[in-house]
Amino acid sequence: MLKGYDASKYDRPSVAVDVLLFTIEAGELKILLVQRNEEPFKGRWSLPGGFVKADESLDRAAIRELGEESGVENIYLEQLYTFGDPKRDPRTRVISVTYMALGAKTDWGLKASGDVSAAKFFSVDNLPKLAFDHQQIFHYGLERLRSKLGYTNIAFGLLPEQFTLTDLQKVYEIILNKQLDKRNFRKKILTTDLLRSLGKKSSGGAHRPAELYRFKKKEIVYTD
Amino acid sequence: MLKGYDASKYDRPSVAVDVLLFTIEAGELKILLVQRNEEPFKGRWSLPGGFVKADESLDRAAIRELGEESGVENIYLEQLYTFGDPKRDPRTRVISVTYMALGAKTDWGLKASGDVSAAKFFSVDNLPKLAFDHQQIFHYGLERLRSKLGYTNIAFGLLPEQFTLTDLQKVYEIILNKQLDKRNFRKKILTTDLLRSLGKKSSGGAHRPAELYRFKKKEIVYTD
DNA sequence: TGAATAGTGTCTTTCAGACAATATGCC
DNA sequence: GGCATATTGTCTGAAAGACACTATTCA
Numbered sequence: 001m002l003k004g005y006d007a008s009k010y011d012r013p014s015v016a017v018d019v020l021l022f023t024i025e026a027g028e029l030k031i032l033l034v035q036r037n038e039e040p041f042k043g044r045w046s047l048p049g050g051f052v053k054a055d056e057s058l059d060r061a062a063i064r065e066l067g068e069e070s071g072v073e074n075i076y077l078e079q080l081y082t083f084g085d086p087k088r089d090p091r092t093r094v095i096s097v098t099y100m101a102l103g104a105k106t107d108w109g110l111k112a113s114g115d116v117s118a119a120k121f122f123s124v125d126n127l128p129k130l131a132f133d134h135q136q137i138f139h140y141g142l143e144r145l146r147s148k149l150g151y152t153n154i155a156f157g158l159l160p161e162q163f164t165l166t167d168l169q170k171v172y173e174i175i176l177n178k179q180l181d182k183r184n185f186r187k188k189i190l191t192t193d194l195l196r197s198l199g200k201k202s203s204g205g206a207h208r209p210a211e212l213y214r215f216k217k218k219e220i221v222y223t224d
Numbered sequence: 225m226l227k228g229y230d231a232s233k234y235d236r237p238s239v240a241v242d243v244l245l246f247t248i249e250a251g252e253l254k255i256l257l258v259q260r261n262e263e264p265f266k267g268r269w270s271l272p273g274g275f276v277k278a279d280e281s282l283d284r285a286a287i288r289e290l291g292e293e294s295g296v297e298n299i300y301l302e303q304l305y306t307f308g309d310p311k312r313d314p315r316t317r318v319i320s321v322t323y324m325a326l327g328a329k330t331d332w333g334l335k336a337s338g339d340v341s342a343a344k345f346f347s348v349d350n351l352p353k354l355a356f357d358h359q360q361i362f363h364y365g366l367e368r369l370r371s372k373l374g375y376t377n378i379a380f381g382l383l384p385e386q387f388t389l390t391d392l393q394k395v396y397e398i399i400l401n402k403q404l405d406k407r408n409f410r411k412k413i414l415t416t417d418l419l420r421s422l423g424k425k426s427s428g429g430a431h432r433p434a435e436l437y438r439f440k441k442k443e444i445v446y447t448d
Numbered sequence: 449t450g451a452a453t454a455g456t457g458t459c460t461t462t463c464a465g466a467c468a469a470t471a472t473g474c475c
Numbered sequence: 476g477g478c479a480t481a482t483t484g485t486c487t488g489a490a491a492g493a494c495a496c497t498a499t500t501c502a
């Protein structure tokens with residue numbers, strides 16, 4: 001054992017939360033990244049996150065970190081996985097509890113705060129090189145999102161309160177990265193009884209307006 | 225330590241792993257519990273677990289804890305969820321990364337070691353009152369197991385190397401807690417192409433022996 | 449009336465689920 | 476031969492997937 005080794009200090013790893021915030025913008029699936037202001041990985045983009053405070057649950061820490069760096073509130077949040085390789089952070093032992101968040105892109109007030117110099121959304125098809133093991137976390141989260149799209153109503157998290165069936169179909173197509181048949185999609189969605197129909201849409205185009213819907217429940221629902 | 229990082233700024237929680245070890249014995253689904261030797265919850269049964277060591281990954285900590293208290297080695301292990309309510313441990317802040325392990329019941333050398341006075345398997349239908357939030361962890365894990373039975377080959381973890389289709393069906397019936405139709409079950413299982421047929425079974429009974437099978441892969445496979 | 453998107457139905461194939469008789473080895 | 480379990484196929488209903496035309500609004 002090394003001289004000066006202080007077991008009580010090293011036996012307790014730091015615990016952080018890192019959050020994958022997904023949104024859809026301009027027909028693309030995007031995630032929020034922040035640019036690091038400090039070593040290690042200074043200048044590199046990373047997932048928003050930070051250390052868990054003493055009296056704070058993990059969920060609350062994730063919500064707080066999201067709020068600090070994106071102004072986002074009240075969105076869907078789900079714990080993903082906990083990454084704990086002893087060498088994943090070069091400074092010291094840091095265990096990261098990761099979360100996936102979903103939000104409709106509105107006028108979030110992105111802000112650089114504390115230890116980051118910038119915050120920005122990137123298309124998942126064109127990510128920069130990420131700090132730490134955040135690339136791995138991203139892959140894990142994207143797979144979870146794709147998978148859950150198939151057997152839950154998780155897509156509600158990426159849409160505004162009201163939307164058309166075409167909007168909803170586009171969410172599926174963007175995330176699954178493939179085209180879906182309009183008739184089959186509508187048949188399937190409407191038989192789940194998760195949507196409530198509203199009025200008509202005025203829309204902006206020179207074409208027939210679409211019916212608006214909203215999800216009956218804002219919590220996650222498992223179908224099948 | 226690198227410049228700009230002051231670990232003492234943060235109150236570091238302790239990080240533990242707790243493991244749900246499932247097995248099947250005497251036609252019942254059982255989990256391993258250990259009896260606590262110390263406060264808090266002295267005398268109460270709890271999931272096997274303990275603190276993560278400084279240079280140890282989370283997975284390795286789970287394997288180590290299992291080995292210490294059950295002698296189990298080389299079994300299926302999967303991270304479940306991380307529980308971090310600030311009050312879940314009355315002593316201090318402890319974040320628990322939980323795991324699910326599956327094993328075929330063989331002659332494991334259960335042993336009380338360290339801070340536990342006994343180790344024993346309990347039927348999931350007849351659990352004692354558990355320490356901490358371990359009842360919640362158990363529920364979460366049992367649901368995960370039931371769910372994954374439907375779309376993966378996870379049952380391989382509960383069977384010995386060789387088994388009959390009836391053995392396999394019983395695993396499903398015990399975990400799902402319902403009877404399955406023999407013909408439909410076999411049809412479904414055999415079309416997945418996950419099994420390899422071997423020779424005949426001598427068995428012990430006065431009846432036709434069954435064909436033995438083994439799983440082609442010992443890793444988890446997702447069907448559909 | 450033309451442009452653009454919304455909305456709708458049938459057929460085929462596949463999969464899940466109900467259902468019962470024969471086969472084989474051992475005593 | 477009798478017992479106990481192994482093994483096997485058909486039918487039906489539901490859901491998934493391929494496929495193309497009509498409807499509506501607005502400029």
